[in-house]
Amino acid sequence: MPNGSIQVEQVWKRFRADLTAPLFYDQLKRLRHSIGPGRRNYRWVLKDINLEVEPGASVALIGINGSGKTTLLKVISQVTYQTAGYCNVRGRIGALLSITSGLHPDLTGRENVFLYGTVLGMSRQAIRKKFDEIVEFADLETAINRQVKFYSVGMQMRLGFSVAAFLEPDVLLVDEVLAVGDANFQQKCLQRIGEIVRQGTTLLYVSHDLASVEASCDRAVWLADAVIQAQGPTKDVVRMYRTAVEHNAMLVTANDGELRVLKAEVKATDGGQIRSDCDVEVILTVNARESLDGNFFIGVSQGTAFPMFVVYQHGTLPEGDFEIRCVLNHIPLPKGRYSIWAAMVGSKNSPYMPWNPVISFEAFGPDQFRPPEGVMILTPIYVKADWQVN
Amino acid sequence: MLASAKRLWAHREIIFTLAERDFRAQYKQATLGILWALLSPVLTLVIMIAVFSRAKSFGTEGIPFALFSFVGILCWSFFASALGTGGNSLLSNKALLAKTQFPRECFPLETMGVTAINTVLSWIPLVILFVIFGRAPAVATLWAPLFMVLEVAFAAGVTMAVAGLIIQMRDLVQVLPVIISLGLFVNPVIWPLSKLSEPSVPKFVLPLYCFVNPLGPVIDNVRRTMLLGFEPNWYLVGIATLGALFYLVVGYRLFKRLEVSFADIA
Numbered sequence: 340m341p342n343g344s345i346q347v348e349q350v351w352k353r354f355r356a357d358l359t360a361p362l363f364y365d366q367l368k369r370l371r372h373s374i375g376p377g378r379r380n381y382r383w384v385l386k387d388i389n390l391e392v393e394p395g396a397s398v399a400l401i402g403i404n405g406s407g408k409t410t411l412l413k414v415i416s417q418v419t420y421q422t423a424g425y426c427n428v429r430g431r432i433g434a435l436l437s438i439t440s441g442l443h444p445d446l447t448g449r450e451n452v453f454l455y456g457t458v459l460g461m462s463r464q465a466i467r468k469k470f471d472e473i474v475e476f477a478d479l480e481t482a483i484n485r486q487v488k489f490y491s492v493g494m495q496m497r498l499g500f501s502v503a504a505f506l507e508p509d510v511l512l513v514d515e516v517l518a519v520g521d522a523n524f525q526q527k528c529l530q531r532i533g534e535i536v537r538q539g540t541t542l543l544y545v546s547h548d549l550a551s552v553e554a555s556c557d558r559a560v561w562l563a564d565a566v567i568q569a570q571g572p573t574k575d576v577v578r579m580y581r582t583a584v585e586h587n588a589m590l591v592t593a594n595d596g597e598l599r600v601l602k603a604e605v606k607a608t609d610g611g612q613i614r615s616d617c618d619v620e621v622i623l624t625v626n627a628r629e630s631l632d633g634n635f636f637i638g639v640s641q642g643t644a645f646p647m648f649v650v651y652q653h654g655t656l657p658e659g660d661f662e663i664r665c666v667l668n669h670i671p672l673p674k675g676r677y678s679i680w681a682a683m684v685g686s687k688n689s690p691y692m693p694w695n696p697v698i699s700f701e702a703f704g705p706d707q708f709r710p711p712e713g714v715m716i717l718t719p720i721y722v723k724a725d726w727q728v729n
Numbered sequence: 730m731l732a733s734a735k736r737l738w739a740h741r742e743i744i745f746t747l748a749e750r751d752f753r754a755q756y757k758q759a760t761l762g763i764l765w766a767l768l769s770p771v772l773t774l775v776i777m778i779a780v781f782s783r784a785k786s787f788g789t790e791g792i793p794f795a796l797f798s799f800v801g802i803l804c805w806s807f808f809a810s811a812l813g814t815g816g817n818s819l820l821s822n823k824a825l826l827a828k829t830q831f832p833r834e835c836f837p838l839e840t841m842g843v844t845a846i847n848t849v850l851s852w853i854p855l856v857i858l859f860v861i862f863g864r865a866p867a868v869a870t871l872w873a874p875l876f877m878v879l880e881v882a883f884a885a886g887v888t889m890a891v892a893g894l895i896i897q898m899r900d901l902v903q904v905l906p907v908i909i910s911l912g913l914f915v916n917p918v919i920w921p922l923s924k925l926s927e928p929s930v931p932k933f934v935l936p937l938y939c940f941v942n943p944l945g946p947v948i949d950n951v952r953r954t955m956l957l958g959f960e961p962n963w964y965l966v967g968i969a970t971l972g973a974l975f976y977l978v979v980g981y982r983l984f985k986r987l988e989v990s991f992a993d994i995a
Contacts, residue, residue: 354993355993355994413827413992416830417830418827418828418829418830418992419992419993420989432830434828434829434830436827436828436829437824437828440824440825440827440828441824441825441828441829443750443754445753445754445757445758446750446753446754446757450750450753453746454746454747454749454750457742457743457746457747458743458746458747458825458829458831459829460830460831462742463742463746486757
């Protein structure tokens with residue numbers, strides 16, 4: 340196995356049952372229980388995980404909270420151990436599981452660079468050599484001689500990430516650490532990660548930010564309920580994941596408000612396929628328990644609850660069953676799968692209908708243009724452009 | 730176990746860095762800063778003299794009691810504070826424990842390093858005592874490093890075992906200080922080890938005591954060599970060596986066995 344590869348075979352991991360008994364009496368009760376035949380409860384957080392990553396690949400782990408992403412990362416980085424199975428990583432591991440937990444608040448930035456660097460696995464000599472680069476990347480200037488407890492949270496993040504950014508491991512594991520920090524720094528981090536990957540480092544990246552996943556990983560693994568649901572090219576897996584999230588949202592937001600959507604339909608006004616830049620009509624058959632006055636919202640998203648744009652209309656709706664039609668002109672969508680979300684909110688912000696998905700559709704047309712590497716696109720919008728070079 | 734020791738050796742820089750972190754942080758915002766490492770043992774010494782110079786002692790083999798007990802206390806306090814801070818070291822480093830992958834024994838060993846530095850500094854006031862009593866350490870003091878090695882091995886074994894067990898049984902956090910303060914009397918700090926070789930004591934007690942508590946013969950031999958100028962009592966030192974090795978091996982193995990679950994339940 341060459342340096343930088345990860346091999347995970349049939350890995351299972353369980354945590355012991357929750358301990359919620361601080362009192363002696365409770366402990367006694369627990370003791371009596373545990374003497375009985377096989378009454379131990381475990382929570383399985385990883386079930387039969389198989390994963391192979393070749394050197395230089397960049398792989399994203401996605402999934403909802405509690406699906407086992409972080410645990411898998413911890414098993415791979417040997418922070419914790421699997422209950423069963425085989426896990427092997429060749430080469431030096433750099434695990435960035437939390438960006439500030441290695442920092443000591445009473446020490447100065449300078450002292451912390453050495454502390455955190457060593458903890459992450461750098462030699463002191465390497466840190467000394469990289470010190471100026473690290474400080475420059477973190478953008479800390481004279482604050483480097485200040486105690487870290489007087490840093491703003493953002494500065495601590497920058498310091499933490501900068502140390503890790505110059506780690507030069509064979510395998511880099513990153514867990515949801517870029518979610519914080521301002522836009523500028525996030526961009527800088529993504530660029531740095533892209534650079535590290537180009538240098539041949541294997542990247543395993545956990546994030547809920549699907550846009551950044553799409554920007555920095557060529558493969559994705561989708562974890563759900565402790566098992567691998569799907570893996571493959573980022574685009575496909577992310578799409579499946581989005582569809583599932585949307586599906587879940589539809590199940591969760593069972594209709595019980597004053598207003599209910601009975602039927603939803605979406606089509607191009609000319610009767611053909613939905614294409615980039617065409618007019619799209621949304622037809623919702625709804626039922627109102629009483630006459631309602633408020634704003635009706637329609638939004639288009641990539642499957643998640645965060646829409647790319649919304650339109651709304653103020654009005655009074657009658658009681659009973661009726662139809663709402665809305666034509667979205669020249670929808671600026673590149674090829675892909677999208678969903679329509681709707682909500683109705685009364686004048687005092689009282690929700691008549693919660694924000695929930697009503698239907699999804701496929702748009703045809705040109706692909707989204709790829710941005711430069713390390714740059715992420717938040718919302719895919721298709722815009723026709725005319726160029727001229729004078 | 731050899732493989733773990735090898736891995737530990739590869740990560741030795743982490744021990745130094747963490748020790749440096751704690752040492753620096755300890756005195757960071759104190760006005761007198763690092764001077765406290767010297768001052769606090771002097772203060773202890775003053776209290777010691779004030780209190781114990783009046784107490785009727787158990788016989789000190791002709792050594793002034795203040796000197797006799799202070800040497801004992803210095804030896805004992807290294808062990809006590811190594812165990813006190815080292816035993817809790819995994820708990821106090823929870824944040825790192827759950828996020829990093831270096832060998833876990835770095836934590837107890839690192840706190841021992843800090844304790845060692847503080848201890849070395851606290852030997853300096855001993856010079857004051859020597860001057861006060863118009864004595865000088867004997868040439869045989871040169872044996873002291875050997876005893877220190879024994880004490881470090883013993884302390885490392887016990888500290889690692891306790892640090893590992895404390896994660897599983899938090900009750901130990903409460904019990905540990907009590908046990909440590911008890912140790913002040915179990916060890917020959919204010920009484921001479923020769924008490925155990927008196928005719929009224931069964932023959933097997935002394936060797937058994939030296940095996941179970943290697944710190945006892947260590948304290949006794951530091952006194953023998955430094956204050957009386959005798960050769961070390963090789964018989965007892967031999968037993969103590971066996972004992973210290975036993976604790977080191979058992980403690981390290983226990984720690985390694987428990988290590989698997991540290992990150993999950995700490």
